[in-house]
Amino acid sequence: MLLALWDHRIQAAAVLLFAVGFVTLLLHRNLLKKIIGLNIMDTAAYLFLTSVGYIAGRKPPIITGGDRDPASYVNPLPAGLVLTGIVVSVSVTALMLALTIRLYRRYHTLDLDQIYQMALGEQEEGK
Amino acid sequence: MSFAANFPLFCIVLALLCAVVSGVLRWRAAAILTEVMAAAVAVMSAFVLALALRTGQSTSYPMGHFPHPWGNELRFGILEPLVSGVFSLVLLCCVVGGRKALNRDTEPEKRNLYFSMVDLIQASLLALVYTNDLFTGYVFIEICTIAACGILMIRQLGRTTLASVRYMIFSLLGSGLFILGIVYLYSITGHLLMPELKQSVGELWQSGQYRTPLRTAIALITLGLCIKSGLFPFHFWMPDTYGYSTPCSAGILSGLVSKGYIFLLIKIIFDVFGTEVFYASGMQTVLYVFGVAGMVFGSISAMRENDIFRMIAYSSAAQIGYIYMGIGLSPRLGIVAALFHTLTHALTKPALFLSASRLSEVSGGSKRFKDLQGSAHKNHAAGAAFAVGSLSMIGLPLTMGFIAKYLFALAAFREERFLIPTLLALAISTVLNTFYFARTLIRVYNTRDLGAVKPVGLGSQKRFAAAGALLAGLNIFFGVIAQPLIDLLTRGVALLAG
Structure with missing residues (x-):
């Protein structure tokens, strides 16, 4: 069991990081820390993907010499997936940051619970 | 291959194109464009449905003619065009019927972007319905999330902004689980196309190899889509999201966006896990x-x-x-x-x-x-x-x-x-x-x-x-x-x- 864990230590670390990010995004009250959690979570998934995509001893999939044997290169697909994933998480982060700025300008706090209380009060006055 | 077999791709590209063009149009033109696009997609879906009924089989549509198992594919049987046709009709009704409230709730200079977002939602729903590739599914899930948040936050009330943040947080938790599930599945099977995945998953389940990672992947993917579609107990974002958005957005979000995820889940159950494995897990x-x-x-x-x-x-x-x-x-x-x-x-x-x-x-x-x-x-x-x-x-x-x-x-x-x-x-x-x-x-x-x-x-x-x-x-x-x-x-x- 422990030996297997050591063999897959990068993946284990990635899952651990994913859990840290997930819990931060779910439970933290501060919006900025939630966004940091989101990024940790996404990055952990990419770390997992990168680590399984790497095979020790093989070259990056770019033919420079005469070696045309596919077995001497790694599969380029995982790296491509990671790049796509990074683009996705950058845009999601940008959107979350924009929303955070809008909430901060309105309520002057980043604490989600306080914002919620203020928004509730706002509605009562509106009625 | 019949010409109508190209229509699923045309629908997706048309919706994406309209989204880009709407960004530079006046809002009235953007609105008309969205309505015409939704109607056109409904008509094209009817042609695809007729084709599927005539041939009586599901068709794979390789993009760029890359053969199995390298290319990216769309696939349609009877369900896909049926669902996408109904979705476009409902989208059309939301945009047509919710116009007055939309005018009340949004600023005129930003209204064209609203229609841009609606087009993006249409494109991603179509892609979720038609895709035969799990990672494409993930990318369009995220596009759908961002566009859905866009049509939500365009109403600039405090409560609506707060609802958008909560919606995003739950959606992102869901997509995080979903991507981790895909990564797990990819690391044990080496495939992302659904037919190849189904074969590998079936073989792995038979041999008993990698049983725990397989179960984990099934659980992660299912759970991710459940959170995104708002299954109890993950429904807490719903009342604020639907309650404080403009009615057109509420209709699209509740009627279509959550259904897109559910349809993708059903497709994954059949085409990726296979029903035997899923119902045994x-x-x-x-x-x-x-x-x-x-x-x-x-x-x-x-x-x-x-x-x-x-x-x-x-x-x-x-x-x-x-x-x-x-x-x-x-x-x-x-x-x-x-x-x-x-x-x-x-x-x-x-x-x-x-x-x-x-x-x-x-x-x-x-x-x-x-x-x-x-x-x-x-x-x-x-x-x-x-x-x-x-x-x-x-x-x-x-x-x-x-x-x-x-x-x-x-x-x-x-x-x-x-x-x-x-x-x-x-x-x-x-x-x-x-x-x-x-x-x-x-x-x-x-x-x-x-x-x-x-x-x-x-x-x-x-x-x-x-x-x-x-x-x-x-x-x-x-x-x-x-x-x-x-x-x-x-x-x-x-x-x-x-």
């Missing part, structure tokens, strides 16, 4: 239990609401529970029932949101029940659309809601161990639904203390009347003549199962 019991819990608790929350929009939103949580209960019940009949209810809900909820906004408009803009008294007499069209929607949600005969509940019960009779709980849940949930929808109906049709009113004529709300009539009409049409639709869904599920 124990995940279906989890879906069943949470579905039943959602049916009851969603309705209880709806009963306690004092705000008509939030009540309809909580009712969505209950209806999502029905759909997941169907998925958990059984691979064939249960999923046919779940798909039928998906269509029912997609046609009903937008009608309810659009008409509720009209009813609140004639009641001085209030969404509270006590102010809505007699509002149906002030706007007959909205009252009628709301009545049809409510009756369908209760499950009265002559509406699609009744057929859906009948199909759920029928599916339960084939599953001995789920029979009693399913029937009980259906009964309790129907009573609860009746309680809060009937209460609302009585309230809006109550004439006490009404005095003389001058009802809003049809002439001044042609767009809403057309959208409401189409949604309510389809609801009644398929409620009366349900068998052809059920046959189509049954054949579609058989094709999907391969």
Whole structure:
């Protein structure tokens, strides 16, 4: 069991990081820390993907010499997936940051619970 | 290959193109473009459906002619064009019927971007429905999330912004789990195309190799999509999201976006895990239990609401529970029932949101029940659309809601161990639904203390009347003549199962 864990230590670390990010995004009250959690979570998934995509001893999939044997290169697909994933998480982060700025300008706090209380009060006055 | 086989790709590209072009158009032109696009997609879907019915098999459409297993693919059988056609019609109705409220809720200089976002949602829903590649599914899930957040936050109230943040947080938790699930699955199978994945998953399950990672991947992917579609107990973002957005957005988000994820899940169950593996993994019991819990608790929350929009939103949580209960019940009949209810809900909820906004408009803009008294007499069209929607949600005969509940019960009779709980849940949930929808109906049709009113004529709300009539009409049409639709869904599920 422990030996297997050591063999897959990068993946284990990635899952651990994913859990840290997930819990931060779910439970933290501060919006900025939630966004940091989101990024940790996404990055952990990419770390997992990168680590399984790497095979020790093989070259990056770019033919420079005469070696045309596919077995001497790694599969380029995982790296491509990671790049796509990074683009996705950058845009999601940008959107979350924009929303955070809008909430901060309105309520002057980043604490989600306080914002919620203020928004509730706002509605009562509106009625 | 027939020319119509290109239409799924054309639909997706057309929607994406419209989204880009809308960014530089004036909002009126962008609105017309969106409406034309949705109508065109509906027509093209009909052609694809006709093609699929004629050939009687599902077709893979390789993009850029890259052969298996390297290329990216679309795939369509009977279900995909059917679902995408209904989705585009509903989208069209939302955009047409919700225009007046949209004009009230948004600034004119940003309104063209709203339609850009709607086009993006359309494109991503189509891609989710048609794709044959798991990672493409993930990318379009994220596009859908961002665009959905866009149509939500365009209304600049404090509550709406807060609702957008909560919606994003839950959506991102869901997509995080989903991507980790895909990565797990990819690391043990080495494939992302659905047919290859299904074969590898089947072989791995047979040999017993990598059993734990496989179970984990199934759980992660299912859970991710459940969170995103708002299955109990992950439905807490729903009331604020639907309650404080503009009615057009509420209709699109509740009727279409959450359904897109559910359809993708059904497709994954059939085409990636395979029903044998999925129903042996124990995940279906989890879906069943949470579905039943959602049916009851969603309705209880709806009963306690004092705000008509939030009540309809909580009712969505209950209806999502029905759909997941169907998925958990059984691979064939249960999923046919779940798909039928998906269509029912997609046609009903937008009608309810659009008409509720009209009813609140004639009641001085209030969404509270006590102010809505007699509002149906002030706007007959909205009252009628709301009545049809409510009756369908209760499950009265002559509406699609009744057929859906009948199909759920029928599916339960084939599953001995789920029979009693399913029937009980259906009964309790129907009573609860009746309680809060009937209460609302009585309230809006109550004439006490009404005095003389001058009802809003049809002439001044042609767009809403057309959208409401189409949604309510389809609801009644398929409620009366349900068998052809059920046959189509049954054949579609058989094709999907391969």
